[in-house]
Amino acid sequence: MADLTTNFAGIRSANPFWLASGPPTNTGEQIMRAFDAGWGGAVWKTIGEPVVNTSSRYSSVDWRAQRMMGLSNIELISDRPIEVNLRELAEVKRRYPKHAVVASLMVESKREAWHEIVKRAEGTGADGLELNFGCPHGMNERGMGSAVGQVPEYSERITAWVKEVARTPVLVKLTPNVTDIRAIARAARRAGADGLSAINTINSITGIDLDTLMPQPNVDGKSTHGGYCGPAVRPIALNMVQQILSDEVGGPGVAVSGIGGVGNWRDAAEFLLMGCSSIQVCTAAMHYGYRIVEEMIDGMSNWMDAKGFAVIDDFRGKSLGRMTEWKHLNLNYKVVARIDEALCIGCQLCHIACWDGAHQCIHVDRVSGPVDGPVEMHARPREMGRERIVATPIAKLGPPKVHVGPYATTLERIPRVDETECVGCNLCSLVCPVNGCIAMVERPTGLAAESWAERSRANIRG
Amino acid sequence: MQSATNSELAQRFPDLHPALDARAAAVEANRCLNCFDAPCMGACPAHIDVPRFIAMIASDNVAGSAKTILDANVLGASCARACPVEALCEGACVLHGKRERPVEIGRLQRFAMETFYDAGGRLALRRREERSERVACIGAGPASLACAAELRQQGFQVCVIDRRALPGGLNTYGVAEYKLRAADSLREVEMVRGLGVQFEIRDVDATALEEIECASDAVFLGLGLGAMRRLDVEGAESVGERMIDALEFIAAYKTGTPMRVGPRVIVTGAGNTAMDAARAAKRLGAERVTVLYRRQREEIPAFDFEYERALGEGVEFVWATQPTAIAQRGDGIALTCVAVAQDATGKLTQIADSEFTIECDAAISAIGQSPLLELLSQVRGVAMERGRVAINRATGQTANPKYFAGGDCVNGGREVVDAVADGKRAALGIAAWLSKTRAEEDASDNAGIPRSAQDKTGMRGAMRG
Ligand SMILES: Cc1cc2nc3c(=O)[nH]c(=O)nc-3n(C[C@H](O)[C@H](O)[C@H](O)COP(=O)(O)O)c2cc1C
Ligand code: SF4
Ligand code: SF4
Ligand code: SF4
Numbered sequence: 017m018a019d020l021t022t023n024f025a026g027i028r029s030a031n032p033f034w035l036a037s038g039p040p041t042n043t044g045e046q047i048m049r050a051f052d053a054g055w056g057g058a059v060w061k062t063i064g065e066p067v068v069n070t071s072s073r074y075s076s077v078d079w080r081a082q083r084m085m086g087l088s089n090i091e092l093i094s095d096r097p098i099e100v101n102l103r104e105l106a107e108v109k110r111r112y113p114k115h116a117v118v119a120s121l122m123v124e125s126k127r128e129a130w131h132e133i134v135k136r137a138e139g140t141g142a143d144g145l146e147l148n149f150g151c152p153h154g155m156n157e158r159g160m161g162s163a164v165g166q167v168p169e170y171s172e173r174i175t176a177w178v179k180e181v182a183r184t185p186v187l188v189k190l191t192p193n194v195t196d197i198r199a200i201a202r203a204a205r206r207a208g209a210d211g212l213s214a215i216n217t218i219n220s221i222t223g224i225d226l227d228t229l230m231p232q233p234n235v236d237g238k239s240t241h242g243g244y245c246g247p248a249v250r251p252i253a254l255n256m257v258q259q260i261l262s263d264e265v266g267g268p269g270v271a272v273s274g275i276g277g278v279g280n281w282r283d284a285a286e287f288l289l290m291g292c293s294s295i296q297v298c299t300a301a302m303h304y305g306y307r308i309v310e311e312m313i314d315g316m317s318n319w320m321d322a323k324g325f326a327v328i329d330d331f332r333g334k335s336l337g338r339m340t341e342w343k344h345l346n347l348n349y350k351v352v353a354r355i356d357e358a359l360c361i362g363c364q365l366c367h368i369a370c371w372d373g374a375h376q377c378i379h380v381d382r383v384s385g386p387v388d389g390p391v392e393m394h395a396r397p398r399e400m401g402r403e404r405i406v407a408t409p410i411a412k413l414g415p416p417k418v419h420v421g422p423y424a425t426t427l428e429r430i431p432r433v434d435e436t437e438c439v440g441c442n443l444c445s446l447v448c449p450v451n452g453c454i455a456m457v458e459r460p461t462g463l464a465a466e467s468w469a470e471r472s473r474a475n476i477r478g
Numbered sequence: 479m480q481s482a483t484n485s486e487l488a489q490r491f492p493d494l495h496p497a498l499d500a501r502a503a504a505v506e507a508n509r510c511l512n513c514f515d516a517p518c519m520g521a522c523p524a525h526i527d528v529p530r531f532i533a534m535i536a537s538d539n540v541a542g543s544a545k546t547i548l549d550a551n552v553l554g555a556s557c558a559r560a561c562p563v564e565a566l567c568e569g570a571c572v573l574h575g576k577r578e579r580p581v582e583i584g585r586l587q588r589f590a591m592e593t594f595y596d597a598g599g600r601l602a603l604r605r606r607e608e609r610s611e612r613v614a615c616i617g618a619g620p621a622s623l624a625c626a627a628e629l630r631q632q633g634f635q636v637c638v639i640d641r642r643a644l645p646g647g648l649n650t651y652g653v654a655e656y657k658l659r660a661a662d663s664l665r666e667v668e669m670v671r672g673l674g675v676q677f678e679i680r681d682v683d684a685t686a687l688e689e690i691e692c693a694s695d696a697v698f699l700g701l702g703l704g705a706m707r708r709l710d711v712e713g714a715e716s717v718g719e720r721m722i723d724a725l726e727f728i729a730a731y732k733t734g735t736p737m738r739v740g741p742r743v744i745v746t747g748a749g750n751t752a753m754d755a756a757r758a759a760k761r762l763g764a765e766r767v768t769v770l771y772r773r774q775r776e777e778i779p780a781f782d783f784e785y786e787r788a789l790g791e792g793v794e795f796v797w798a799t800q801p802t803a804i805a806q807r808g809d810g811i812a813l814t815c816v817a818v819a820q821d822a823t824g825k826l827t828q829i830a831d832s833e834f835t836i837e838c839d840a841a842i843s844a845i846g847q848s849p850l851l852e853l854l855s856q857v858r859g860v861a862m863e864r865g866r867v868a869i870n871r872a873t874g875q876t877a878n879p880k881y882f883a884g885g886d887c888v889n890g891g892r893e894v895v896d897a898v899a900d901g902k903r904a905a906l907g908i909a910a911w912l913s914k915t916r917a918e919e920d921a922s923d924n925a926g927i928p929r930s931a932q933d934k935t936g937m938r939g940a941m942r943g
Contacts, residue, residue: 080508080536081504081505081507081508081536360575361572361573361574361575361576362513362517362572362575363511363513363514363572364513364514364515365511365512365513365514367514368514380515404520404525405871405872405899405903406520406521406522406523406525406899407523407889407892407896407899408523408562408565408566408892408893408895408896409565424575425572425575429517449511449576450575450576
């Protein structure tokens with residue numbers, strides 16, 4: 017079995033799966049239950065001067081009858097007194113010395129305030145500190161959270177204040193609500209941050225109730241923008257993590273804790289492949305409970321065993337090197353769509369997607385044997401008319417069903433790709449509901465690789 | 479007979495399409511891939527735009543979903559319950575190809591329709607202007623309702639005529655309770671009535687037909703299977719279910735609920751229906767099937783190849799013979815027959831003292847049509863084919879251009895949805911034909927416009943159907 021132990025900026029844990037600062041890490045009792053379930057670490061719900069929260073606080077985006085593709089919240093930091101949080105933190109640390117417990121902190125932007133909270137937090141035996149510069153609602157209106165995280169100088173200054181007194185690793189949690197996350201990441205590193213956590217939630221309005229015309233969530237007839245998280249934000253988070261890690265200035269060697277939409281081992285593996293060294297989860301634990309970590313641990317170690325990775329560092333960051341800028345992509349590489357007729361179920365979604373949304377090269381004009389190569393018939397999509405007379409079949413009397421072709425789906429319904437026109441955009445293979453039915457296959461162009469950067473350089477020279 | 483059939487069916491399809499609630503409907507609706515040129519739609523005889531009505535359920539536009547269904551099929555609610563969806567839309571669903579169960583189109587349709595009716599469902603007319611042409615629909619079953627609704631939505635004046643007190647035809651009277659309750663059928667009738675369709679209860683005999691014809695610009699025949707003329711012999715009432723109507727017998731056989739016949743079967747009549755019935759009886763296990771015909775072999779109304787096939791399957795024929803009486807005898811029945819002679823004019827006379835008796839277990843009567851159909855075919859030139867009204871499939875028009883037909887009297891007894899599709903096709907046919915007739919009349923009033931242009935307009939109207 018693979019070894020999942022993790023060392024994140026000097027903080028060790030049995031596995032890379034940590035609970036992110038949020039409702040699942042609100043109390044010591046919860047965190048201890050989470051550790052019992054298998055979580056390697058937890059970042060305490062942000063500690064600071066206690067706030068008053070609203071009721072209600074969350075709203076979500078459902079997608080095709082699935083709940084909570086994205087979650088939005090207007091919750092502030094902890095509403096419990098600082099001393100209660102710190103007393104419980106000390107208790108957790110005493111009972112679970114091998115688990116990572118990180119104190120998330122947010123106080124007024126005053127040097128003394130930060131010095132004081134850092135000392136008190138470290139006094140509990142916490143393994144590290146996470147500075148919450150990310151909260152995008154409420155706290156920013158009071159000059160904290162993303163009000164700090166959106167200005168590199170503020171982030172740098174406060175991180176420096178913390179570093180003046182901190183003895184444990186200091187992590188800075190970044191807000192995605194910026195034009196270039198690298199600017200803040202660099203500022204935090206300049207000030208001596210030991211690691212970065214990314215991302216916090218994204219400014220959002222999830223929706224409006226069409227009966228009451230009330231935007232959500234509803235707090236006594238008013239609403240406010242919230243912080244978006246959950247499965248929907250994972251691609252955004254992955255991109256931001258990559259931006260930080262690929263940054264030539266602030267990137268090399270930085271420890272990043274990947275956060276945003278992780279719900280299972282696969283999502284987690286992607287963040288690790290991008291170069292993160294720990295993973296934080298909030299929404300998925302809110303949705304399904306702490307138990308999801310069991311599946312994450314098992315899935316991750318099975319995958320590592322299958323791939324021959326003994327420890328996380330064997331694959332950590334392996335995909336980062338595959339990321340580059342557009343201008344370095346090879347313009348002479350060509351793929352085309354190829355339909356596996358044996359798998360096709362005849363839904364013709366690829367046809368209409370290519371016809372209306374791509375390059376008009378998937379045709380449904382086939383009536384006999386496969387047609388390959390540069391044929392262009394451009395038959396119009398068939399129209400359903402009342403002329404097509406259909407009656408309920410009567411087994412013994414009706415004409416036998418006509419089935420043309422050697423495949424399970426009648427040939428008439430299997431679309432064909434005109435490979436000469438296909439630009440290789442992938443759209444059809446993305447809409448096809450059958451796994452593996454449309455493959456994008458390489459069609460060698462016989463030309464040497466050439467990127468836009470090379471081509472424009474050549475043009476300037478020539 | 480009927481109740482045995484129903485319980486058999488009930489056993490085979492215990493709970494046909496139980497209702498979905500809104501949440502379950504949304505989940506099921508989201509399973510639909512929204513296929514392009516969807517095969518489910520092609521397999522629906524009424525061509526309901528299935529992916530569209532399902533997508534509308536998914537986006538919580540149930541009113542739009544119901545309208546989409548009703549647009550293609552005014553009896554969407556009965557069909558949602560009565561359709562053999564495995565053989566139709568759901569049978570064609572592409573999800574089978576992924577080894578998944580098909581989208582539950584029938585139950586989704588039922589959900590949309592019930593939500594629609596619960597909200598007090600009413601249909602709107604499609605066009606504002608009234609049209610003066612009058613159309614009579616004879617029979618108040620699904621075919622007539624569909625035809626009437628479509629024509630009324632286009633502004634025509636429509637009257638539905640039926641001899642029974644409650645409209646709805648087989649939907650009200652004939653479909654098994656567990657599939658479709660009479661109240662549900664009547665709810666649909668009310669919606670059609672709400673469009674402004676008139677309903678009239680009257681028996682259509684020769685005089686009535688004359689009146690209807692005079693008062694209407696076109697007539698739609700949605701007569702259903704009706705009954706064949708009963709064998710008019712002494713004792714016919716006494717043998718009960720052993721005396722079988724050929725059309726009912728065939729319909730039952732085709733719809734998978736065959737009637738039981740004993741080892742010895744007599745068929746009277748020698749038309750195509752008689753041949754069908756004789757062969758069906760043979761296949762259902764009768765050992766000896768005998769066809770009685772009052773004239774000679776050369777004069778049978780059946781096609782030759784039908785006769786040859788029946789012979790080939792071992793059906794026996796007795797010529798120049800007529801039954802005169804029928805009676806229960808022991809386990810079976812005894813049919814008293816008499817030989818008949820034919821004179822040069824074709825007139826038949828019974829030969830004295832030629833009486834003999836045949837014993838059998840069932841007597842199938844396949845002589846003539848229902849009295850109304852007989853009238854129509856003999857006096858009105860509505861051509862018949864194998865006991866059914868012959869029509870142009872695309873327009874529903876019969877050999878008499880003023881008459882259109884659809885439903886069981888045309889297709890010999892299929893599903894409710896087939897009748898609806900027939901009725902709607904005929905309505906479009908009627909509308910096109912009436913428009914063309916009107917255009918022609920206008921043209922003769924208005925000699926300035928060349929006739930050919932008028933024809934073309936008429937044609938395009940017909941094509942659009
Ligand atoms: C209800 C709620 C409260 C949160 N509170 C905090 C907080 O107090 N401090 C903090 O740093 N992040 C907070 N977060 C952000 C999460 O830690 C995390 O960064 C974000 O939800 C993205 O991860 P996810 O997609 O796994 O939920 C909160 C998120 C939610 C949903
Ligand atoms: S890859 Fe794009 S262009 Fe090519 S067939 Fe598919 S959708 Fe069309
Ligand atoms: S999308 Fe896939 S399954 Fe559907 S028709 Fe195209 S190739 Fe076949
Ligand atoms: S065939 Fe099935 S999946 Fe496709 S549109 Fe019809 S119901 Fe939906």
